[in-house]
Amino acid sequence: MQQQQSQAVAIPNERQPETGGSGGSMAEAPPKQVALAMDRLAQAARLIADIRLGADRLLEALFVSAQPHQSNKPLHLFMKEDTSIRQHLQDLRSIGRQLEDSGVLNESLRLRSNSWGLHMPLVCPDGAVVAYAWKRQLAGQAGASAVDRTRLALKAFTDQKRRFFPHLDDGLCGQTTGTEPILKKHCGSQLSIVSQQEELSDCTTLSEVLRRLEKEVPNIKISTYQRLDWLKRASLLPSSANENSNESSKEHNFHSSNKIRPGPMCAVAADKVAIIELLSSSVFRVIVSLHPAGSIDPDAVAFFSPDEGGSYVHARGLSVYHVFRHITEHATMALQYFIGIRSEKALYFLLRWICSYQTLFTTVCSKCKRLLSMDRQSASLLPPVHRPYQQFSAIKISTQPISSSNDQSLNITRAYHVGCFSEEV
């Protein structure tokens, strides 16, 4: 027992230098401070228990020494207990000082702001320990899981970023820049698809895509806007309801377009472009939204009549006319398809596919050979609103400027009514 006692004495002694040197514990993070405080409280509790035991033995020794026929044994016991208890009391004092320093026995730490919401255990004057151990435990658990969750989230985000925004890694891994010169080497002898690819591989930036498009479809007006600028312009677009007379509306157009329209893309900073507007006079106005701004990743598309105006005219809005509503639905699916197969060329394919709709009101359905057909669902007569997009990317796209009259001769414009399309498929 003595050995145990001496061990019990020794151990706090060894511990003391560690904890004694923790005058700088204030520089540690709150959870560690709380942990240390709890440890010390536990030690203090053990010391107190030891002291109580020692006191019992002292009493026992006194009792035995009060008995007759005793030797020096009780005196020895008494002496030993005395020393051990004194030692315990000393330990207790030092731990008490440490606890005081760390703010356990007073409220000094509570006044400090950076405690992460963790409160130091408080020993009240009447001896009750308000330890908030449960909070520490929860905080510890939360901290651990938060670290894990953050790690997982970061990994997931990096994967997605690599998948959907490969061009952002250009500077880092140089993959896309590496393949470009390789493709350019294999020019002459390849199939038309590859030659188209190598041309398209030039279109890695927004301005390149738009410039190429302007060459290919000159009769469609392409404009770019920042997101907020477009919303302002949309609200100011003259709608059919606002037109009072031909001349006054023309003037209005003139003035408003001078004031608001920034002009072709050179006027808008390329890295801020979030909206592309395709205007085919008298046929459609299409709004394509890019996310993030300045990239070549489309995320929404919507068709409108060129006469429509108002704040609902944006990439996620819906036209008031059935024909454009149907096309918008179809275009959204086409967008997802293009993103799915060739995400880096998605914008180019999407815009070219949209431009094929300039013959919306003149191309007959490839199946029934008529222009108008009654759509059962919306009970309205519609022109062919479905244009196939599945093979669009594989068809050789001529780089010659395409006017609307030449489109027919290229033999690739196929269009279907809603009813005819579903029968085809």
Next chain:
Amino acid sequence: MPLKWVLQWQPNAGTTVNSQILNEVSQCVETINGVKEGRWKATLTFYKPMIREQAVPTDYPRDFLGISLPEQPNKYYFIIRGQRIVLEADSSIQTIMEKLQSYKSRVALIFEGFQYQLGDFQLRVGKVVPSHSENLRGIVMEVEYLPISSLDKSRQIMEEFLDIWQEAVSKRSLPGHFTHIEPNFAEYGLSDHYSSQHTAVQYATVMAQLIASVQTVQSVRN
């Protein structure tokens, strides 16, 4: 503004219009899924000049028409067909004309009927009656395609619609059919972009047709 075609009912030789035909036509619209929306009314006025002195009558236009359209309640339209003039004025011009007393209203006709919605198409079927009698003089129909404003771009669509419409009407074996005459808008100084002035010109053309067909009937009778 959305473009429209104004059609008129051409009765077969020797027949006249009656309200029965009008009912059948209205039912026909509903069979092709037209949804009745409301009423519409337009008025057309023939003006004749008030010649005070011995002025040369030929200086004054013979067919001076004034039209008010339901979609432009604040406007009034003048057409002189002979000289291919169309003018859009404020509706207060009518009071001015009354005060000036230079032209007097000779005959006024009313076009009125029901309006139907058919998807992106808006149809109006109406009877033509003189302003102070219930004598049915004719039937007109307006076909409006809302998404487009260009006459050229919409031509194919409108022609196909007309085919579909003629087919539907012919099933009812009515003594007549609808016709559409496209006036030469360029002669009136109008562009490809549709406007109410185009409508006014179409109505003037329809009137001329109506008068001509009425005169034909009268001459046949005589």
